[in-house]
Amino acid sequence: MIRKWLPLIALGLLLSVGVGRGFAQDEKELKPAGSPIAVAPATDAPVSAPADPGGAPTATPPVAAHLAGTYDSGSTSWLLVSAALVFFMMPGLALFYGGMCRAKNVLNMFMCVMVCVPIVCIEWIAYGYNMAFAVPSAIAVDAGKDDKGVDKPKLSYLGWDPGLVFFKSFGETTPVDGPNSFGKTVTSGDTTGAISTGVPELLFAMFQMMFAIITPALIVGAIAERVKFSAWCLFVALWATIVYNPVCHWVWNVNGWLFQKGVLDFAGGTVVHVLAGVSALALILILPKRRGYPGGHFLPHSIGWTLLGAGMLMVGWFGFNAGSAVAVGKDFLPVAGATAVMAFAATAIAGSAASGSWMVAEWLVSGKPTSLGVGSGMVAGLVVITPCAGHVSPGSALLIGLIGGVVCFFAVLAKQKIKYDDSLDVVGVHGVGGALGALLVGIFAVRPVMGGFDQFSLQVQGLLVTGIYAFVCTIVIGTLIHKTIGFTVDEQTEAEGLDLAEHGEAAYRLT
Amino acid sequence: MKKIEAIIRHFKLEDVKEALTKIQVLGMTVTECKGFGRQKGHKEQYRGAEYTVDFLPKTKLEVVVTDGQVQAAIDAIVAGARTGKIGDGKIFVSNLENVIRIRTGESGEGAV
Numbered sequence: 001m002i003r004k005w006l007p008l009i010a011l012g013l014l015l016s017v018g019v020g021r022g023f024a025q026d027e028k029e030l031k032p033a034g035s036p037i038a039v040a041p042a043t044d045a046p047v048s049a050p051a052d053p054g055g056a057p058t059a060t061p062p063v064a065a066h067l068a069g070t071y072d073s074g075s076t077s078w079l080l081v082s083a084a085l086v087f088f089m090m091p092g093l094a095l096f097y098g099g100m101c102r103a104k105n106v107l108n109m110f111m112c113v114m115v116c117v118p119i120v121c122i123e124w125i126a127y128g129y130n131m132a133f134a135v136p137s138a139i140a141v142d143a144g145k146d147d148k149g150v151d152k153p154k155l156s157y158l159g160w161d162p163g164l165v166f167f168k169s170f171g172e173t174t175p176v177d178g179p180n181s182f183g184k185t186v187t188s189g190d191t192t193g194a195i196s197t198g199v200p201e202l203l204f205a206m207f208q209m210m211f212a213i214i215t216p217a218l219i220v221g222a223i224a225e226r227v228k229f230s231a232w233c234l235f236v237a238l239w240a241t242i243v244y245n246p247v248c249h250w251v252w253n254v255n256g257w258l259f260q261k262g263v264l265d266f267a268g269g270t271v272v273h274v275l276a277g278v279s280a281l282a283l284i285l286i287l288p289k290r291r292g293y294p295g296g297h298f299l300p301h302s303i304g305w306t307l308l309g310a311g312m313l314m315v316g317w318f319g320f321n322a323g324s325a326v327a328v329g330k331d332f333l334p335v336a337g338a339t340a341v342m343a344f345a346a347t348a349i350a351g352s353a354a355s356g357s358w359m360v361a362e363w364l365v366s367g368k369p370t371s372l373g374v375g376s377g378m379v380a381g382l383v384v385i386t387p388c389a390g391h392v393s394p395g396s397a398l399l400i401g402l403i404g405g406v407v408c409f410f411a412v413l414a415k416q417k418i419k420y421d422d423s424l425d426v427v428g429v430h431g432v433g434g435a436l437g438a439l440l441v442g443i444f445a446v447r448p449v450m451g452g453f454d455q456f457s458l459q460v461q462g463l464l465v466t467g468i469y470a471f472v473c474t475i476v477i478g479t480l481i482h483k484t485i486g487f488t489v490d491e492q493t494e495a496e497g498l499d500l501a502e503h504g505e506a507a508y509r510l511t
Numbered sequence: 512m513k514k515i516e517a518i519i520r521h522f523k524l525e526d527v528k529e530a531l532t533k534i535q536v537l538g539m540t541v542t543e544c545k546g547f548g549r550q551k552g553h554k555e556q557y558r559g560a561e562y563t564v565d566f567l568p569k570t571k572l573e574v575v576v577t578d579g580q581v582q583a584a585i586d587a588i589v590a591g592a593r594t595g596k597i598g599d600g601k602i603f604v605s606n607l608e609n610v611i612r613i614r615t616g617e618s619g620e621g622a623v
Contacts, residue, residue: 367556
């Protein structure tokens, strides 16, 4: 019995330590250790959470004046909507996955997706956002000097700002950036150091929280219909901390070492989809297959739900991609919000094109066009365009979508050949699609840099580093959980169905 | 009294019902069911994986008739359900001991 509670107890301990530390620092750290406005980190990345007003231009009057109560209402509104849209992807994903399960496992699938909301939310507030997006760096290395003998910006591997523990500095009564500011103005991901996004950092933190929530949820499709719920909860907490936060920092933080190198990832091709896909692959390799696979009858019980979910995902994806334009100061175009429009268009075009190309590929190869194929193709196209969205032209988005649908279709077919039990094709759609998008952006990018061989090889580097890191960490976490509390359910539970055995509920009844 | 059970194609149910109503068979019970006979199963494909589904969806119709009505009822069901292709279904006729109308307690042919 106690074994069942271990994950919860572990989570509780983790949290109570976190809360304790948060309040302890409250006493000492009156002023949040600072948001050096983006100019700073480019030249002077603080190594250990310094309150260093001298070096950083935070204190210089023009910036301060600029920030005083000048949030951009357009950007802020769109990002508020976008954050809500990304959250809308959670029930979308639950329906998308749930429809593909058998009727006896639907509710478990819903639960595995939705439980990421509380777990990652708490983790994100406690320390996750801090690890990923704090501007002060906890671990940074020198990058040497450039041609003129000036120190290059340090390469950061992990962020840490004591003021961000439990979002302390967002609750400060003393204004941080100006008389009308609530919390700090976002600086993270600001590519040039010259753009203020005009968005309160707390909103940025919430928007990014939605990303952190949905990423682990994507993984569960690979081990659907056999995962033990308690083990899954523990996995989500550990994976979000060990895999997601650091990689998010590398790729998206203004000091992150991959970001500094120039690796492009507009809205999460590597951070979200490659991480989820590669981790799914790792879990498939170390965990047992569903009993009876391959050969047994693992038919989707409600394609309608899956299609409804796919539609909800696409709606949410507009926030996911077009919101990313505003969130992290990626307005490459001279007119405010234009990048968001480009990202929106690319998202709509690629998702639509891929649903068509998957359907045609399936029609030619398997003989019939299926509705599941159209829904899967749409999601595949959205995955592929994610890292490219604001970087490419609409014509390229069309091409990327068409390629994405076909490639992911064949990736899913390949799974049937090698008999991996990737229950709902997370590797084929998110892993392959995310990797494909991360590479294609190196070729098709037109802003802020042109695609080409150099950018492509950078993208390959970024992909390999994040992929290998996620793979190794997931193997370790997964094996640890499987050897201790067990990651999959026993034979009887699996036969009876996870809904009844794990949750004491049934999705459907006749009367 | 006889009980007639007929397994038919689901899209033929309306035709059969009308044919039976015409010969004054005024009550019937219908069940959605699954099974297979000579038609065997069919193939379904999901994301490129092909599955053979043996149990096909069919409709089971049950009517109870007096001995004099049996042949007419069988003819009506055949007329309504027939397409001429494999999978049209089967009709089973069996003797029936008794029928009781719950509301009044009547039994026998008067309760049919």
